[in-house]
Structure formats: C-alpha cells, structure tokens
Amino acid sequence: MPGIVFPKDFIWGCATASYQIEGAFDEDGKGESIWDRFSHTPGKILNGDNGDVACDHYHRYKEDIALMKEIGIQSYRYSISWPRIFPEGKGQYNEKGLDFYKRLTYELLKNGIKPSVTLYHWDLPQKLQDIGGWANRDVTDYFVEYAGLLFEKLGDVVPYWITQNEPWIVAFLGHMMGVHAPGIKDLKTALEVFHNILLSHGKAVGAYRQLNLPGKIGIAPNFSTKYPASDKKEDIEACELADGVLNKWFIYPVFKGTYPEDVVKFYRDRGAHFDFPPEDMKIIGADIDFLAINYYTSEFVKHHPVNGFVEINNELSQFEKTEMGWIIYPKGLYDLLLRLDNDCNKIDIIISENGAAFDDKIDENGNINDVKRMNYIKEHLIQAHKAIEEGVNLKGYYLWSLMDNFEWSFGYSKKFGIIHVNRENLKRTIKNSGYLYRDIIKNNGL
Numbered sequence: 001m002p003g004i005v006f007p008k009d010f011i012w013g014c015a016t017a018s019y020q021i022e023g024a025f026d027e028d029g030k031g032e033s034i035w036d037r038f039s040h041t042p043g044k045i046l047n048g049d050n051g052d053v054a055c056d057h058y059h060r061y062k063e064d065i066a067l068m069k070e071i072g073i074q075s076y077r078y079s080i081s082w083p084r085i086f087p088e089g090k091g092q093y094n095e096k097g098l099d100f101y102k103r104l105t106y107e108l109l110k111n112g113i114k115p116s117v118t119l120y121h122w123d124l125p126q127k128l129q130d131i132g133g134w135a136n137r138d139v140t141d142y143f144v145e146y147a148g149l150l151f152e153k154l155g156d157v158v159p160y161w162i163t164q165n166e167p168w169i170v171a172f173l174g175h176m177m178g179v180h181a182p183g184i185k186d187l188k189t190a191l192e193v194f195h196n197i198l199l200s201h202g203k204a205v206g207a208y209r210q211l212n213l214p215g216k217i218g219i220a221p222n223f224s225t226k227y228p229a230s231d232k233k234e235d236i237e238a239c240e241l242a243d244g245v246l247n248k249w250f251i252y253p254v255f256k257g258t259y260p261e262d263v264v265k266f267y268r269d270r271g272a273h274f275d276f277p278p279e280d281m282k283i284i285g286a287d288i289d290f291l292a293i294n295y296y297t298s299e300f301v302k303h304h305p306v307n308g309f310v311e312i313n314n315e316l317s318q319f320e321k322t323e324m325g326w327i328i329y330p331k332g333l334y335d336l337l338l339r340l341d342n343d344c345n346k347i348d349i350i351i352s353e354n355g356a357a358f359d360d361k362i363d364e365n366g367n368i369n370d371v372k373r374m375n376y377i378k379e380h381l382i383q384a385h386k387a388i389e390e391g392v393n394l395k396g397y398y399l400w401s402l403m404d405n406f407e408w409s410f411g412y413s414k415k416f417g418i419i420h421v422n423r424e425n426l427k428r429t430i431k432n433s434g435y436l437y438r439d440i441i442k443n444n445g446l
C-alpha cells in the first residue's frame with residue numbers, strides 16, 4: 001500500500017519496561033520488587049527465567065540509545081522501577097536509583113529522543129505488597145509520593161508521562177488468575193486492585209496539575225476489540241459482556257464517572273460486592289491530555305452457559321497467529337480507534353504498544369529477516385492511518401518492543417523486539433523489522 005503518509009508531527013517511538021530490560025535487580029540500593037519475588041519463586045516463570053540480568057539495560061543504556069538513534073526513533077517509552085527510587089516503597093528515596101533515570105533521560109535528550117515515562121509498569125516494591133499491595137488503599141498515596149518526586153526531579157524535561165500501564169492486567173492476571181505477580185487468585189481483591197490503581201492514577205494526575213509542568217499526562221490501558229462469533233442474540237450479548245469486562249471496565253470510570261452497570265451486576269452475581277466512595281470516581285475521572293492504548297489482538301466471542309461468554313480464537317484456524325497464540329487482526333485496531341474516538345470525547349490518542357512475538361530465525365550471516373513482524377507492523381499502521389483519515393486524533397505509535405526482553409511468565413521465550421538480544425552474551429542485532437521501522441520513520445509512512 002504505497003503512499004501512506006502520516007501527519008507531519010506524528011510521533012514514532014518504541015516501548016520497553018524496567019523489569020523486562022534493566023537487570024541490576026539488586027544494584028545501587030534498589031529494593032526488591034514483586035516481580036523479583038515472583039520470578040525467584042520456583043514454578044512461576046517458564047524455564048525458571050527471571051529479570052535479574054534481563055537485557056542489562058541498566059549498564060548498556062547508552063548503547064541502546066545509540067541503536068534507537070540509528071533506527072531514527074523519535075520517542076522512547078520506558079518505565080521507572082519504583083523500588084529503585086523508594087527501596088521500601090516510601091519514605092527515604094534512593095539517590096543512586098534516581099541518578100540512573102536522570103542519566104538515561106538526559107542521554108535520550110542529548111540524542112534528540114523525547115522521553116515518555118511510565119510511572120508504573122508492574123514492579124511494585126515488595127515492601128508495599130507486604131502491607132497488602134494495591135489492595136491497600138494507602139498505596140495510592142505512596143504512589144503519589146513516588147510520582148511527585150519524579151515530577152519534581154524530571155518534570156521539566158520529560159514531555160510525556162503515563163501513570164499506569166494496563167490496570168486490567170495488573171488486577172486480573174496478578175490478583176484473580178495468579179499468573180502474574182503477586183500471584184493472588186481472588187476476584188474481590190482483583191476488583192479492589194483495579195479501583196485503587198485507577199484512584200492512584202487520578203491522584204497522580206492531580207499532583208501533576210498542581211506543579212504546572214510543561215508536559216502531558218495520560219494512562220495506558222490494554223484494549224482488545226471483541227466481535228460476536230455469530231449473529232445469534234446470545235453471542236451478541238456475550239460479546240457485549242466480554243467488551244464490558246475488559247474495555248468498558250476502563251472507559252466508563254475514567255471517562256464517564258461510573259462503572260458499567262451490566263459488568264457490576266456480572267461481578268455481584270459472582271459474589272464480589274464492592275462499593276467505592278463516590279468521591280473516588282471524581283478523582284479517577286481527572287482530565288488527561290492523552291489516552292495511551294496497548295493493542296495487540298482482537299477476540300471473537302460466543303455465549304457460555306456458566307461464565308456468560310467464552311473467547312474462541314483458539315478455534316479459529318483462518319487467522320494467522322503470533323507466538324503468543326493471538327490472532328493477527330489489524331482491523332481490530334481501526335475499530336478500536338474509531339470506538340475510543342467516539343467514547344472518549346475525541347481525546348488525543350497514542351498507540352503506546354503494538355507489536356508481535358514470532359519465532360525469529362538468525363541466518364548464516366547473522367541477519368534476522370523477521371518478515372511476519374514486518375507485515376504485522378505494516379498492516380497495523382495501514383489501519384491506524386485509516387483511522388486518522390476518519391478524524392481520529394491519533395498522535396503517535398510506540399512499537400513494542402525495542403528489543404527482545406523478559407516476557408513475564410513466558411520468560412525470554414517470546415521475542416517482541418525489533419532488535420535481537422543474544423541471551424548468551426546480550427549482543428544486540430537490529431532485525432529487518434528494525435530497518436523497516438527506520439524507513440517508515442524516515443518516510444513518515446509506508
């Protein structure tokens with residue numbers, strides 16, 4: 001599809017997260033995180049992998065920034081490890097930990113790369129988990145203390161701030177399914193965690209506004225577009241519920257000041273009673289400058305007699321899938337963008353994560369011709385561009401991920417990077433998808 005040109009000020013970025021790439025898990029005064037604890041617990045992570053070393057970005061960040069510059073990346077989305085700043089989660093902060101992020105941030109600026117900082121990308125200080133973690137409402141205030149320090153120290157040079165990454169994943173994979181840290185399996189706890197994460201977001205936005213800083217602040221939920229498996233009434237209703245459980249459960253409190261009634265009933269019918277102070281909803285609904293969206297895939301949904309709905313992608317052989325088992329469905333991104341444009345009052349949107357894991361092969365010359373990832377990127381950008389042409393205020397695209405990294409419970413087995421990382425010696429090699437991205441950035445389009 002030749003001749004696709006994005007708006008002249010469109011931002012081309014890439015994204016990573018502290019626990020997934022930094023390593024140095026106990027260096028320079030850093031405190032333990034819940035992911036250190038979880039990955040050190042036998043049986044939690046595939047192959048017994050952990051983030052102790054990861055990609056050693058903590059020591060190799062200058063090399064990695066040089067690679068970003070070679071690709072032409074304009075903005076780098078990285079997260080800050082809370083326990084590197086506050087080893088105990090609160091109280092006395094760790095100067096050496098803060099110094100790392102100052103060095104990283106100023107190295108980016110020196111190379112003409114705009115920093116985009118995620119305050120929370122899942123690595124909660126273990127000391128806060130020891131007092132209940134996100135289920136403890138006090139943690140929302142400790143989050144504001146942590147965010148406030150970073151606003152004070154970096155707020156004048158960081159143009160983009162993201163408060164929380166994927167509240168739904170933190171709440172439900174970490175506190176209902178137990179497959180993410182801290183490994184809790186309790187619906188009521190998951191719902192409290194979700195609410196407190198949104199509350200911490202709203203409080204942090206309020207703190208940011210108080211400082212009159214020059215940047216912009218938003219939040220990065222994970223969305224997935226849901227489609228009924230048939231035009232049967234029961235499947236359409238099941239799809240509505242699935243959309244409510246994931247997408248409306250975020251959109252409604254942040255943009256409409258309430259939780260969606262049908263989903264509240266769904267949870268109440270399953271014994272989870274939760275009544276949050278109404279004043280929370282005003283805080284959660286704080287005005288934000290942009291909505292950052294993580295989109296990877298879509299789901300087809302049919303009725304289930306007990307659970308209400310079931311997602312049936314694994315039955316659909318007509319779609320190509322990634323190594324995560326997710327169907328490749330670029331139109332889902334277009335449909336999502338149009339929906340959010342409508343539901344979220346035409347707010348500025350950035351795609352804060354989009355990418356795919358494939359089983360990359362290294363050829364005899366050491367090159368990685370990751371054609372599937374190249375096609376995935378092109379197909380999703382075509383849909384993103386279509387949405388812009390329909391009037392969606394899409395302002396940027398951050399590819400997930402800069403480099404192969406620690407993919408949570410899958411360890412290092414799933415590779416999302418446009419840069420390959422050799423697990424033996426951590427050598428970085430730009431994949432053909434990285435060179436494709438370089439050309440897309442240079443041409444500001446396809």
Ligand SMILES: N#[N+]C[C@@H]1[C@@H](O)[C@H](O)[C@@H](O)[C@@H]2O[C@H]12
Nearest residue numbers: 017165166294353400407416
């Ligand atoms: N899985 N997967 C890839 C990617 C994960 O590596 C990120 O940390 C999350 O923000 C989001 O889930 C997406």
